[in-house]
Amino acid sequence: MRLNRHHELFRDSVRAVLDRVCLPELDDWERMGQMPTHDLYRALGEEGLLGLTLPVDDGGLGLDLGYSYVWAQELGRLPAGSPAMSLSVHTDIVLPLLAEAGGEQVRRAFLRPALRGELVAALAATEPGGGSDLATLRTTAVKTSEGIRLNGAKAFITNGSVADFAVVLCHLIEVDGDLGSTGLDSLTLLLVPTGLPGVHQERHTGKLGNRACDHGRLAFTEVLVPEENLLGKPGSGYQALTRVFTRERAFLAAVATARTETALQEATDHARGRAVLGKPLVDHQAIAFKLAELDAELALVEQYTSAVFQLLDEGAPALRQASIAKLRASRLEREAADLRLQLHGAQGYLDGGPIERAYRDARAYALAGGADEALLHLIAGHLRTDI
Ligand SMILES: Cc1cc2nc3c(=O)[nH]c(=O)nc-3n(C[C@H](O)[C@H](O)[C@H](O)COP(=O)(O)OP(=O)(O)OC[C@H]3O[C@@H](n4cnc5c(N)ncnc54)[C@H](O)[C@@H]3O)c2cc1C
Known part of the structure; x- marks a missing residue:
């Protein structure tokens, strides 16, 4: 996705909003096992963040998919997966469906209030x-x-x-x-x-x-x-769902990529600071190569996910590409979360911190948005029929 300076300015403002409305209480929400979904949606709706790409006539901002990409990445930078998981369904599955297929009554009674964050969708x-x-x-x-x-x-x-x-x-x-x-x-x-x-x-x-x-x-x-x-x-229903699942998979790939980036950065920082057998972990080749493998994979997955957003923005169907992106990005997130925990030793295993939480959260994307094997089935189907 070709991001310009407007996208980057938008990134700064989204980050500031999420830092204000999510970050201070995120640990408590995770500990309690629930978040104030309606309050959160209302706060984000007031900032116009729930309908970035949806039609202006319906109260959306009518922006290109680059903004959805940035929105996904910024949600992925939060130190817990819950807000991204909840909001991706609302902003990038259900509301686009209503905008695409809803009649006037549906738009008036559901789409517009949901864009303002007054209603939560599933x-x-x-x-x-x-x-x-x-x-x-x-x-x-x-x-x-x-x-x-x-x-x-x-x-x-x-x-x-x-x-x-x-x-x-x-x-x-x-x-x-x-x-x-x-x-x-x-x-x-x-x-x-x-x-x-x-x-x-x-x-x-x-x-x-x-x-x-x-x-x-x-x-x-x-x-x-x-x-x-x-x-x-x-x-x-099947065709409509296939279209929004495509968008959802690209979105989840962007979230997973951002989370991998955080995990890799954090694991690398730790490997620089922690010494074993007289030298930092990062100077042990076994560790440095693991980090390097992740870094190389991340660079590829990031580029590929960005390209999928570009394809979608240009109106290409891209179901296969979005499925590949989600499959590989979410696997990489799991690998990165695992390595990060491993490098932290027993400290990473303790309950309640961002390290074990990232490890637990990462598991969901092997199922949600299409199980890994269901995605492989779809990709294999394209091989069989030579599409
Ligand atoms: C965190 C989370 C959030 C979710 N949110 C939603 C939501 O908002 N809305 C919604 O409708 N659903 C949601 N789901 C459900 C999710 O879509 C399903 O879990 C997923 O589609 C798999 O369905 P299932 O769990 O019934 O497993 P099954 O369909 O019974 O599949 C079981 C297992 O079989 C394997 N498998 C599947 N297909 C194939 C294949 N073709 N070849 C070989 N093996 C295969 C996979 O390992 C799969 O996990 C969510 C799930 C999770 C974990």
Whole structure:
């Protein structure tokens, strides 16, 4: 992505905002296992940070994807993964979906307030029975004379128990009683306000990492949703989701790259200062080469991720490229977090500090946004069909 001085000025201002609204309390949020999501979103909404690339008519800033790239990198520089995890769903999955496919009522009642940070969004695709294979999803929505009747359950949903609305991936069935197709071609996105009767939200507790970020279950029992909450045409859910997953994967790659940079920098500083057998760790070739390998990989992944943002900004589909970026960037983040912990010895193993937290947080991106193997499956598919 070709960043200019406006992007860099923006970086300075984002960093200042995040230092003010996140940094002072981030350790406490992680310790308590929750953050004040609504307060945080309102503060960021007031700064215009929740709709950087979205249309000006809807209250967004109408900027290019370079700003989203910088936003992701700056979130990645925070010493905990929770804000990036929560906000990436809101700013770079759900709100772009609403801007792309929402009708006037959806824009007025959900998109614009969500841009201001008055509403928190979730994307609910994964179900207790599986998330990688979307063909196995069971949640169904039936068109009736009173509206759309939704039944089903979702799990592991970021912002799931705090969201004011969720975009739900479901099979849309046109005629009551006729189950018709429940294949990929019936998958449809439906915006579901979580205050509707029949919606149940419940928080997952006891997670490995990203502890302050909310993750929850959603259950829908005979929920009646207005038809105007359909996003796009019936059956368009799979394609729409593929487009936003592309953007999400690029975003997560940028977050992971920034976190790798922090880990490498910190590990290197420590290796310079800590002596073993009469010389600094960094003067032991075994350690210096590990740091050098990471440094070399980071340079490549950073360039590649930046190029993916450029492709997306130019309107290229780039699903394969974004998937490659997310796969490699998140693996590198895990390696870097592991090495950083290792170089700190037992001190790094102690609970509560940024080193062990970074190690725990890094594990999520092997699953969220597409499991590593699901991404490899997609990349292999491109090899098979020679696309
Ligand atoms: C921190 C976090 C945040 C999340 N946020 C959201 C969210 O906001 N919304 C949402 O809908 N979901 C969310 N998820 C769920 C996530 O998308 C799923 O965990 C993921 O898609 C995998 O689905 P699953 O967990 O059901 O595992 P399964 O689909 O059961 O897969 C299990 C394992 O099988 C392997 N596998 C998968 N596909 C293949 C393949 N093709 N070939 C070989 N092996 C394979 C992988 O190792 C995978 O982990 C989140 C998950 C986490 C951990």
